[in-house]
Amino acid sequence: MKKIFISLFVVACALSYSCKNEGSKHKIEKQDMNGPEYTSKYICPMHCKGSGSENPGVCPVCQMDYELRE
Template sequence: MKLKNIALAVFLVGSSFLGACNNTGSEKSSATEAAETSTVPDSASTAQFAYICPMKCEGSASNTPGKCPVCTMDLVKNPDFKGTTLADSTAL
């Protein structure tokens, strides 16, 4: 009888852990989608900056060359930028 009670307790504890980790596909996809949209800036929001991070880190766009404050990669020229930068005007 004591062995049955121990087995039942182990089963209940194990099933509660497994049930807590069970996510539905819609919850997971919406969480993943929200994370992707918040970290990857669209081209309209970065078009005003001359340099952007190649990894598209949030808050890393700049009008001067340098390094990304998030991932420390070198910033690259933004192909969507339509203006001129200080570096462009001094090179003439």
């Protein structure tokens, strides 16, 4: 009986952990919208991480030309 209780507890922990994980993942995606790959004057059309510049150029990640953000 005790064993069943423990395994239920473990399952509940795993479920709440995965829910928490998904929530923080969502938060990170929202934060990414405020990154330089979105807010720079010139941005990569693919919004690659680490891209974005105040000057025209090429994305260092996917090699696409930066687009002027309007």
